[in-house]
Amino acid sequence: MAQPIILPISTVQHDFQAVVQDVLDGLVPEDKFWVSCYKTEEPSVHGKAVVALDENNRDLLIFRGQDGVEFKECRQGAYSVSCPSLALGETRVAVPSASYSSPEDIRKQGKQITAFDVAPNGTQFATGYQDGSVVVRPSSSSTSTPSVISKAHLSTVTSIRFFPSSRVLLTGGVDFSLSILSAEPSDTPAGYETTRATPVRTLRGHTRAITSTGIVARGRNVLSGSKDGSLRLWDVPTSAQIRTLAAGTNRFIPILALSTGERWKPDAHATDADGTPAEAPDGREVETNDKVVFCALQDGSFELFDLRTKRAEFRSPPGAAGLRSALQSIAYGPEDHLLVTGSASGFVSVHDTRTLGEGPITTFRRNSAPIEDINFASLSETSFSLGAPSFTGVGVAVATEDGLPYVADVRPNGPLVRAELVGTDCDQVRFVRVIGGDVWTAADDGVVRRYES
Template sequence: MAYISLPVVTVQRDFNDVVRDVDEGVVPVDTFWVSCYKSGESSVHAKVDVELDEVDRNLLRFRSKEGDVDFVKSDSVSGYSIACRSLDIPPTAVVLPIQEYNDSERTNPLRPQRITAFDVSPDTTRFATGHLDGSVVIYPSASTSIQQVNTSKCKLVSKAHVSNVSSLTFFPSSRVLLSTGADFSLSILSSEFPESWSESSSGLGTRVNPVRVLRAHTRGVTSACILGLGRNIISSSLDKTLRLWDVPTGDVIHTLEASAPILCTSNGPRTPTPPDGEDTPLAETQDEREMPEVAHTLTYTGLQSGSFEVFDLGTRISIYKSPSAVGGSPINAISILPAQHLLATGAGDGVVTLYDVRSLSSPLTSFRRNDAGINDLDFSPGSTNSECGLAIATTDGLPYVASIIPEGPGVSTELIGVDCDPVQSVRVRNKSEIWSASDDAIVRRYIL
């Protein structure tokens, strides 16, 4: 299907410093730049002057030197919005991170140890990063009043894999972490912090070893999902398999075969009527190591071939496989929002496609901003069931939130702060928090 072209709005990364200098009287007037893009049309670039009002010295005035662009201080939480009349771009919120987590051991600008995997615990008290060398680092999150957080000393460090860490997922307790790697294995790590960080004062962190390593895949493991409280997990691999694991014993309970190497997964509840319209009874024999939730779970997989495939863990079969998009760009990211019956896929050519899981054969819509690949997706539920957004991490370093319902697709929020580095991961927590991790090895926390 044809896709909708969405615009890009970006602003000078340190524009807030420019605004602050004028507001505090450091300089009487200063300037920052704004750029707007839309596929197939000429880009618009503008310089925006900021100065104090001549009468009300507590009021800031923003004036664009090019008339097409409007930069406005708004009443929203984000504080600012940008519109461009010539490109027909409506007011779009621009949001700076409220926190940046910087581990000086890993963010050397000359040789940053880029983040290849990332997750935030369900209770947001900690987050974890994975790296190309197979290391996993777990950090405590800080009070939101701290903007620049140096995390070099307070951390748990594990050499969980011998090569690239491909995914990280916290268990529901927030005290245990699951990692997957290109070394064909999965590792389970404790994320309990020590009572004192004195032993990590050297900056190397407190060393921890995996409490369990799971091996059975014959190629790199790409992702994993935790079922229920975590006795069972499901993993995917470039060996074209999904494997259901019993965590206490480390055994594989079942293996399901996909039609192509699997790059990403997302779990959702079993639908009353499968996408193909034919209901298959549950498997007659249930392994005693399977928790009850396994039988009621569907696993949605993004494939290297450009298709996605749906597996019913209760019947242990594939129940739907989508056609490949033109060009067969791989599906790098997949996310489901069960409450809204929504599925989103993100492809290597930048196309995001939305589906109703009750009718997967007819996509709801497709959109993209440019040809920058999609690295990660996470739904951002609104305050009501009639609202929904989608946080999107891209290879061009321009992450954003797309509005989905009630209006959409459109760009509701631009996430500012990354300097052209690919954003590898994005996570939504507590509805209004968005966390991201990028190749500059910095973790950013936004509040919408």
């Protein structure tokens, strides 16, 4: 296996925009903020960026890098960092277009976000907390007023997924249960008002904490993965289990994350890989015949399950020496035949789903900080560009424990860092979602951030 590629890190003082605004408002003639660049096994570079008003055009800001770093404003609100000594070319520094603080009562209690998702239509998002509560808020307003609040679980919420309708939630918790919640906001002349919601369905059967969930097609069936090492397929209308599958070659290895989607190469044959006739689907199954599920396992391997045959079709090796650590995140992109995994030791691996047995097509890392979450991001010509149209391709948005989330390009010219997602102040970033061209993150500071590409 080829050595992993080491990608650089560039980061900026988290409140540098406030510094820039002070200069623009004329409060000070010029000011500085820090800029740092890193690359594993190479000397770090810690510099400053000076911002001042142009002497002739008082609406124009001039940026000047110091101590080995360069900082530019490529167009209004679009910045870049570069560092010649680390061979770090201009890299986009993306700042949040919107930030959403936790509701006041939650902030006062110091609760961290333990689960997060954004509605497919982008109109609202949901956060879960350690006390079992779930809060839904509109994305159209930066206020912290919830549209829906629910005490969905007895203790920590570990997973939230919106149904395709964007008006129903699937949640999972450490209390071994799943809940189905209405997330329909109350539309009043004043906007959103808070609704108290109770679960309309509760699904029970796991024997340890649920770690990840998934929606099959429109949501008649749902999936759950757990630390009990089981993957379970559920019938929502009856709250009943349809099937339980054992992860890790039937060894019940804990599942830490899962991702589902359509099979990349639909198989019309009615037999399993070993020639065993495929059993008829359960009458409660809806649109499972062409679906697969990838599970990230605690032993560092991932496993592919076919929902048609209800069998494991492939399991990767736990990892080569130095790479063997728990897989904490996984994302399947059927449109591009790609699978991406993130490990507890900071490795990101990209696989071609048509040639899984050949190993990853690329593996990269920035440092040893665990990868908390990962999602595919389709890169258009203008996605996180520096002014002129960039190349199109496939990217991944990465949430990291060190509070330095980023968007990496993995095809066609990757892996390389397409954009640094700045704004957190050393707080762990636990979740990342991609809706349309926008990237959303949720961090331990209780803030949800939205980055427009």
